[in-house]
Amino acid sequence: MAAAVDWVGIPVSIEEAEKGIDLDAQHFVYLKPVVRPPLAFRDRFLSYRNARLNWYAPDFPGLLDALRGFRYVRDCEQFGRSDVWFHPEDFELVRAGDCEDHALWAWLQLLHLRLDARFVIGKEHCWNTFRQDSDWWLLESTSKDPSYQPTRADGAAGYVPQFSVDGNLQFYKHPG
Numbered sequence: 001m002a003a004a005v006d007w008v009g010i011p012v013s014i015e016e017a018e019k020g021i022d023l024d025a026q027h028f029v030y031l032k033p034v035v036r037p038p039l040a041f042r043d044r045f046l047s048y049r050n051a052r053l054n055w056y057a058p059d060f061p062g063l064l065d066a067l068r069g070f071r072y073v074r075d076c077e078q079f080g081r082s083d084v085w086f087h088p089e090d091f092e093l094v095r096a097g098d099c100e101d102h103a104l105w106a107w108l109q110l111l112h113l114r115l116d117a118r119f120v121i122g123k124e125h126c127w128n129t130f131r132q133d134s135d136w137w138l139l140e141s142t143s144k145d146p147s148y149q150p151t152r153a154d155g156a157a158g159y160v161p162q163f164s165v166d167g168n169l170q171f172y173k174h175p176g
Helices: 014-019 039-049 060-068 088-094 099-112
Strands: 003-005 011-013 116-122 126-132 135-139 161-166 171-173
Touching (some): 060 099, 088 099, 099 116, 099 126
Antiparallel strands (some): 116 126, 126 135, 161 171
């Protein structure tokens, strides 16, 4: 039987992967948790989620203002290599990083604001989604535009999620 590979390279059978799919009408589909990452990977996200940040946004506009204060810099420029994930506590201190650094920190802020939020990984980019008033919204955490506001996730052109993780550390694979 042919096997699929989950987001950390662990083979899973096609039947096992398809068993968790629960499609709904939205473009941004959240599936039943089907990805079972290795314990070390889950522990890394547990460490991220349990980070003790120095500052928490009092509200959503405060979060957007704070994100604009962080500098976007590619890992190759900052570290001389292609992919380094800052722990959110370190990102907050350095105040510079790329998409996954911004999105991990924003994910914690969204959870602190008691929103159902996801850290989302696409093909070459990371971002956040959150649910408000039964709609899913996309937060581009690297935006520095003062007029930026989140957009509905189901109409966000160019954002194709592959994997995501929620605040309960449930890992999701998306059809994309």
